[in-house]
Amino acid sequence: DTAVSQTPKYLVTQMGNDKSIKCEQNLGHDTMYWYKQDSKKFLKIMFSYNNKELIINETVPNRFSPKSPDKAHLNLHINSLELGDSAVYFCASSQDRQWRSGYTFGSGTRLTVV
Amino acid sequence: DAKTTQPNSMESNEEEPVHLPCNHSTISGTDYIHWYRQLPSQGPEYVIHGLTSNVNNRMASLAIAEDRKSSTLILHRATLRDAAVYYCILKNAYSGAGSYQLTFGKGTKLSVIP
Numbered sequence: 129d130t131a132v133s134q135t136p137k138y139l140v141t142q143m144g145n146d147k148s149i150k151c152e153q154n155l156g157h158d159t160m161y162w163y164k165q166d167s168k169k170f171l172k173i174m175f176s177y178n179n180k181e182l183i184i185n186e187t188v189p190n191r192f193s194p195k196s197p198d199k200a201h202l203n204l205h206i207n208s209l210e211l212g213d214s215a216v217y218f219c220a221s222s223q224d225r226q227w228r229s230g231y232t233f234g235s236g237t238r239l240t241v242v
Numbered sequence: 243d244a245k246t247t248q249p250n251s252m253e254s255n256e257e258e259p260v261h262l263p264c265n266h267s268t269i270s271g272t273d274y275i276h277w278y279r280q281l282p283s284q285g286p287e288y289v290i291h292g293l294t295s296n297v298n299n300r301m302a303s304l305a306i307a308e309d310r311k312s313s314t315l316i317l318h319r320a321t322l323r324d325a326a327v328y329y330c331i332l333k334n335a336y337s338g339a340g341s342y343q344l345t346f347g348k349g350t351k352l353s354v355i356p
Contacts, residue, residue, distance in 0.1 A: 132285075159342050169327070171286070171346040184343060218285045222342065230276070230288025231344055 131155050134219050134234035141209055142242055149204045149237045151219030157232070159183075160202035162194060163218040165236070171218070177202050209241045246330045251351040254320045262315040262350055264330030269310050272335040276344070277304065277315045279326040286329065286346070289315065325354045 132153045141147050153160060161184075162174040175194040176184035182194065191207045206213060219234040247265040254260040266275070276291040290297055290304045292313075297304040303316040317324055329349040 161343055170348070171280075173343040173345065176343050178342065220285070220344075230278075230291065231286075233285030233287065235285050236283075 130234075131232045132219055132221055132234040134217075134237050136237060137235065138238050138240075140240045140242065143209055143211060145209050146205070146207045147209060147239070148206070149217055149219075149239070151202045151204070151234060153200055153219075153221040153232070155221055155232060156199075157221035157223050158199060159222050160196065160199075161220040161222075161231075162202065162204050163220060163233075165216045165218060167215070174217075175202075175204075206239075209239075211241050214239055214241045246332060246347060248328070248330055248347065248350045250348065251353065253353045253355060254317075255355050256322060257319050260317040260320045260324070260352065262317075262328050262330075262352065263312065264314070265312045266330070266332055267311045269332060270334065273332040274335060275304065275306060275310075275313050276331045276333055277302070278329045278331065278344070278346075279324075280329070280349075281323075281326045286344075289328070291333075320352075320354045322354050322356060325352055327351050 135150050159178045161176045163171050164174050165171045173186055174188050177196045180196045193205045196202045216236045216238050218236045220231050222231040274291050274293050277289040278286045279289050280286045290299055290302050292304045292306055305314045327349040329346050331344050
């Protein structure tokens with residue numbers, strides 16, 4: 129039973145399209161995140177939601193819009209995809225007092241924009 | 243969160259112990275030391291964390307210097323499956339709502355030689 133699951137695992141799409149990536153966690157965690165890992169393998173936080181409320185929005189183009197319908201889900205919608213959006217996107221979750229235990233990450237969604 | 247410094251890469255022979263160092267000279271008294279690893283084509287995975295005392299779990303041991311300015315992740319017998327990038331990350335116990343996320347550096351790429 130996967131703790132943090134992302135769909136799809138792979139996504140190939142053309143420039144200008146709109147796409148969504150879904151994330152679900154069954155750990156009962158309060159906080160969920162989206163990270164982006166570019167071709168240089170650097171992991172960077174994009175968004176963080178705590179109890180369905182946005183608490184972090186790093187310098188991310190407004191073409192990226194996260195949506196959290198409930199505590200267990202955090203989806204990422206991307207409008208007008210660009211070549212530079214090609215990356216691996218990871219969803220993660222944690223309890224808000226995260227220092228007590230670890231964060232759990234999904235296995236990633238590899239987005240390729242052509 | 244305070245900064246950490248790790249070597250870019252390390253090599254180990256299979257079935258030998260591996261000591262992965264991390265320097266964190268500006269650590270505060272309430273910073274927890276977390277270690278994560280990222281296996282190829284997977285999301286980051288929690289390894290271990292600690293505050294002051296050495297910690298052991300089924301994956302690894304964490305040795306924390308007495309002054310807490312450095313720590314060492316110990317893999318007791320490296321296997322080929324341990325080849326990954328290892329990240330040392332500090333998380334403050336009193337991080338506010340805007341600081342829930344893990345901030346990843348470049349980590350140490352561990353290669354295991356058969």
